[in-house]
Amino acid sequence: MERKLDLIALLDHVDPSFLSYQEWVNVGMALKYEGYTASDWDDWSKRDSGRYRPGECFKKWTSFEGSGNPVTGATITQMAKENGWVPRSADDRELSWDDEISGNDNYVVVDKNWIEGKEIHEPNHWSPVQQLTTYLSTLFEASENVGYVTDTWQNDEGKYLPTKGAWDRTAGELIQLLNGCGGDIGSVVGDYDPAAGAWIRFNPLDGQGVKNENVSEFRYALVESDTMDIEKQNAIMRELELPIAVMVYSGGKSLHAIVRVEAANYDEYRKRVDYLYNVCKKNGLNIDNQNRNPSRLSRMPGVERNGKKQFIVDTNIGKGSWVEWHEWIEGVNDDLPDPESLTDFWDNMPVLAPPLIEGLLRQGHKLLLAGPSKAGKSFSLIELSIAIAEGAKWLTWQCAQGKVLYVNLELDRPSCLHRFKDVYQALGLPPRNIGMIDIWNLRGKSVPMDKLAPKLIRRAAKNNYIAVIIDPIYKVLTGDENSADQMAHFTNQFDKIATELGASVIYCHHHSKGSQGGKKSMDRASGSGVFARDPDALIDLVELEVTEALRNQEENKAICIMYKRLFQQHNPNYLREQVSQDDELSAKAMEDHAKRAIPQVMENIMPMIDQVIKSVRGRSAWRVEGTLREYAKFEPVNMWFQYPVHRVDEVGSLKDIDPEGDNSKPPWQKASNKRKDKAKSERRSKADEFEDAVNNCNYGEPPTVKDIVEWYSTTGKEVAERTVRDWVKKFGYTIDRNNGSVIVKSDGEDQ
Incomplete structure (x- = not known):
């Protein structure tokens, strides 16, 4: 049977000890349906040492006769996805948990062609007690419970396998007993079979069991490879500067490196172990993926196995902590440019990127539009999309003309398309260049920004966009928005898009809670200050407190405009000859003229006036402020938002109006x-x-x-x-x- 995916490889991501009985059975049924063997199921099931029973998989296998609603490989695929597996495409590399989108992520430190093996040596004076006490004191606090196994059983192939063992003693208790045992460690941990050796768990337990949920501290991970020479394993682990607490020779074909991962919880443990194994594999160390579990057994030093000693090779090798090692790996593999001398360019400066929005933003740079939820930010970004496509003005700023991609993360597809048409019509712009606007509707389909960025780049690479607008970013936000380092990683994705596409990246974000009038524009966006410092242009909207007097003034002005239009339709000569400029500014005067000159209209005037007043009452007033990196600071721009568009206050009605919550007045x-x-x-x-x-x-x-x-x-x-x-x-x-x-x-x- 032809297989689209290697289900055995996918099962590397699925821990059988975490599954219910029915889920375990479903895996077997799926494997049989897709043409695999009972041995494949049995080999995977052995990873659950607590529940595994020899021969059980083969007995169950014969009972899987199929049904009208079979369990297929899709079940295993879904389990793998839920445990972190991400399918790869030909041009989309799967990202590891802590991968940065930018930079060289090959993580290659070791030149496998030139690495020389490093021998290991048995201790000159064999002391089982010293071996085991050194191991315990290096990895555990005195009060922490330790799991270990000295009892074994043999499977049908004659292989020695560990039982669950013991977990009820602390490291301090064991060390005390070992120091008083007269060299007989069997009297402390139990006699072991010299043909099999003994095992010990490298993470502390809660004293209730030996499963992953019984691990009390996710401190260490096991790195083991039994497919290469011991000397090369030793050399590569040291060359990689792995933060190894203890390295133990297994008495067989491998070294067991107990590596510091110092995870806060199980989720972080999984991510760090995936990253660790990824680095090891890229540097020629073929890791056994079955060793991922935090409750995994490792070889106990101080015992013998089939005539060979299990002993500590070294302690405290490589970097001192996970953080130090992670920073080192990232730093070794950077592809940052070398420093440049200013003298080389003083007389031949590089050409600046052309402006996208005159006086605000250059092409290939980033702009953040911030404001509260009722500011009409999405409408403003649609207005900007149209301005770029038509080469028109956005508010008061002229835009360069070019193709724009609008990434819609919030609206359903019909609503988004209707909005574009509504805004075009409200602006009074003929849709001459609507082919310059592409809309990517992702509501309900969006993914975190670090996953979206490469997909966006791949789709946009051939379209020559000069701007990519992402609305809104909270839909793709990854991490805690109040964390500076997490938000720096998040905003780095915008740099990646801008660099790869040569396009400006424009996105919007919401204000923090509370009044914003007394704050500077840089301090209003919600979350970390990274949001204010990262973009090349921060455009901020703050609402103005419209007084009743101003509202009445706007109503008067709107009614006057309504009457003027009626005169132009029904009696334009009277308007030119009888209505003065002062009269055109008074609703009462215009009403009196209308009674005399266009009485036929006055019969139905009240509904028209009511509609005008309702429209004015529906307006909100806003002030646009900004912080720019490439251009001089601009004077605040005042505007009205009257659904669905913003209109600049050309006459200055809002000039002296204060923002809501302004604390600047005495x-x-x-x-x-x-x-x-x-x-x-x-x-x-x-x-x-x-x-x-x-x-x-x-x-x-x-x-x-x-x-x-x-x-x-x-x-x-x-x-x-x-x-x-x-x-x-x-x-x-x-x-x-x-x-x-x-x-x-x-x-x-x-x-």
């Missing part, structure tokens, strides 16, 4: 403004209350002053007739003396 000025706002609010409240009385106190009919006085009394508020008459004048009403003192809304003329 306390006395804040208090004064607060009192003024409160007074305006109270006046507005009284006017609303009076209007309510006029409209309701006489069942909808025009009321008299007396009607209003009586209405107030029913609410428990006694108001004098004189007070009501004052309110009539104050709130824009008048008394029609020809109609029984009925109050009507004032039209601006004295009655």
Whole structure:
């Protein structure tokens, strides 16, 4: 049967000791369905030394007769994926856990063609007690439980295999007993079979068992290779500077190097061991993958095995810690450029990258757009995509024209496509160059940024994009956004994209919680300060507090524009000849002109005015600030966001408006403004209350002053007739003396 994948290789990623009984059976059924043998299943099952029973796999195998719903190799593939396996494509190398995307990741230190073997030597004076106490004191704290095995059994092939052994003693107890045993270590750990030797676990246990879940500290990993000369194993391990705590000769074909990995938990242990094994393999050390488990047994020094001693070769070899070794490996393999002398380029400076956004960003550089959730950041990035495709302005900045890739991580595909069309129409731009915009819709399909970057580069390499826009980054964020080192690794992916494609990378991020008005633009983005320092241009949006007076002013302006358009449609001559420039700025004056010049329109004017007011009330005001690396600082740009586009405030209405939560004003000025706002609010409240009385106190009919006085009394508020008459004048009403003192809304003329 032709196999698409090597399932045996995939099973290297699946630990049978972590599976339930049914999951273990499913592996066997899948192997049989895909044409493998019972021996393949049996060999893999031996990795679970606690539950493995000789011959059990072969008995089960004969009972797998197949069914209408068979268990296939896809089951094993899924198990491998869940345990860290990533399928490779021809041009997409699988990344190890701690791989950096950038740089040379071959991790080759040893030249296998020139490495010379390094011999090992038995101790001159054989002392089993000294061997074992040295091992225990090097690897364990005195209070930590140690697992060891001296009892064995033989399988059908005659191979000696360990039992579960003991785990109920601490290192301190064992050392004390060994020092008093008179050289008979068997009296302490139990007699062993000299034909088989003995084993010991290199990580401390919790005293409850010997499985992975019983490991109390994920401190060490086992590196072993039994397919090459002992001398070469020794030489390569030393050449690699592995942080080896203890190296033991197994009494057979291999050395057992107990390597410091110093992991905080099991997940980190797996990642570090994968990285360690990857480096070893790349340098010619063929590692036994079955040794990955933290509860794995290793050979116990101080005993004999089939006529050969199991002894400590050396202790504390190579680097002193995992961190030191990891930094060394990364440093040895860097492909960083050499330093350059300024004199070589003083008279022949390299050409600067052309601008993508004039005055803000050069091509091949990075831009971060930061703002709160209601700022319309996605709409702004769509506007920028269109501006680049059309070679138009984005807000106040001219854009270079070219192809742009918009990576949509948040919206479903139809919504995203509709947004582009809506923004085009709202901007009033003809879609002449929509072929310059490519959209990559990844909602529900996105992967972490370190996995997305190479896939993006591969797809974009032949399209000559001058900009790649990623919206938003929280969907592909890897690591803790408050961790500087993790976020530096994350943002390095943007450098990789920019370098490989020669395109600008533009992405957006959200503000931190709380008010932002009193902060500098660099301090508003959520998470680590890396977000502010990394991009070449940081563009920040902060909301402005729109006062009621400004809102009324904008309503007046919008109503005037509405009337002007109506005049242009129905009576343009009157507009040119009778309406002054001052009149064009007054909604009341424009209304009066409209009553005289276009009365046919006035019959249905209120719904139109309501719609204009609703539109104005739906606006939010924003200030654009920035921190630039390549260009001089720009003056803040004020704009309105009226769904679905942003429009720059060309007339300066927002110039003196403060951001929300601005703490820059002195306390006395804040208090004064607060009192003024409160007074305006109270006046507005009284006017609303009076209007309510006029409209309701006489069942909808025009009321008299007396009607209003009586209405107030029913609410428990006694108001004098004189007070009501004052309110009539104050709130824009008048008394029609020809109609029984009925109050009507004032039209601006004295009655």
